[in-house]
Amino acid sequence: MTVPIECSKVKFAVAAVREATLMVRRVQQELVTPAITKEDRSPVTVADFAAQALVGKRLEEAFPEMGFVGEENADALRGEEGRETLEQITHFVRQAEPDASPEDICKWIDRGAGEAADEFWTLDPVDGTKGFLRRDQYAVALAYIRDGYVRVGVLGCPELVDGVRPEKRGPGSLLVARRTSGSWVASLSGDQESWQRLAVSDQANVSGARLLRSVERAHTNTGGIGQLVARLGITADPVPMDSQAKYAVLAAGGGEVNLRLLSPKRLDYREKIWDQAAGSIVVEEAGGKVSDLDGKPLDFSYGRTLATNRGILATNRHLHDTLLTGLKRIGA
Ligand code: AMP
Ligand code: MG
Helix, strand or coil, X not given: CCCCCCCHHHXXXXXXXXXXXXXXXXXXXXXXXXXXXXXXCHHHHHHHHHHHHHHHHHHHHHCCCCEEEECCCCHHHHCHHHHHHHHHHHHHHCCCCCCCCHHHHHHHHHCCXXXXXXEEEEEEEEECHXXXXXXCCCEEEEEEEECCEEEEEEEEECCEECCCEECCCCCCEEEEEECCCEEEEEECCCCCCCXXXXXXXXXXXXXXXXXXXXXXXXXXXXXHHHHHHHHHCCCCCCEECCCCHHHHHHHCCCCXXXXXXXXXXXXXXXXXXXXXXXXXXXXXXXXCEEECCCCCCCCCCCCCECCCCCCEEEECCCCHHHHHHHHHHHCC
C-alpha cells in the first residue's frame, strides 16, 4: 500500500524524509562510536548538514519555486576550518547523489536560508541532537506551511516502532499527516508499506495522564512541571524524551501530554518553527490538540520562530482545558 493520501506534497515529503532519515541513521552507525568523546558533536554536525543538503536537493527538483526554511546554513563549511567536515558530508550525500560536489552540497544546504513566505517548507534535519549522540530518540522533521498553517508534516523517527514504542536499532517509524486527511504511520524501512491510521489516547482522567517532556533541562522547566504534576494529581512520573518523537508518541496514543514550559533562564525563548511544525500537525490530525501555554493556537506566519506564542501544550484533546487551568494556577 502506498501513502494513503492522494497528494503530491505528501508523496514527496514521505520519500524525502525516508531517504534523509535512513542517511542520518547511517551517519550515526558509522560515526557515533564508543571512541568519540562526550563533547564531540561532529557526528551530529555531519548528519545535520547531509540531511539538509539532500532535502534541499530534492526540493530543488520537485518544488523549485517554493521557499525553504531549514535550521542550518553552509557558512561554517565554506572556509578552511570546514573543509574536513564538508568532505565527510560529501561522502554520505554521494551515497544518494553520486555526482554531488562539495559546492553543490553547500548550495543545496543554503536553499534553506529562504524566507517564510505565503507557502514554504521547513526542515529540522536532526531534531534532538543530544538524543542522536546518546543513541536515544531523535527525528527528521519536514513540514509544508501555507498562510500560517501547517498543511503537511512528516516525521522520521528511527528509534520508535509503530510511532510509539522505543526500540534501539529496530525498523523505525515514518509518520505523515495532511490537514483533514489524518495521521498515518508506517515502518521507516519501507519493507512492508502498510500504513496504519493513528489516534490519540482517549484517557479523560488527568490523574492517569502520561506527560512527555524534554530530557534537556535547559529546554523546559522541570521544576514547573513537577508543580503542575502535583497540583493536578498526576500519578505517573513525567517521561523524558528528546525531539519531536514526543509528538509521535502522543499521536499514537502512548502518552496524553507533550509540554514545553519556558526555562526560567530563557523566559524570552520563542520556539523555532522547524521544532514544532511537523509534530504539531501529526498530533492534531490524530485527534489531539496543540496550543501554546496560554491556549493560543500556534501561528506559523511570523518567520523562523513562533514569535507570538509562549511554550507548547499538546494533548490528547480531552485533557487540554484541565492542563491549561493547571498551568494558570502555577503561574506558568
Ligand atoms: P528537545 O529534544 O525537546 O529537548 O528539543 C530540542 C529543541 O529544543 C532543539 O531543536 C532546539 O531548537 C530547542 N531549544 C534550544 N534552546 C531552547 C530553549 N531555551 N527552550 C526551548 N527549546 C530550546
Ligand atoms: Mg530541533
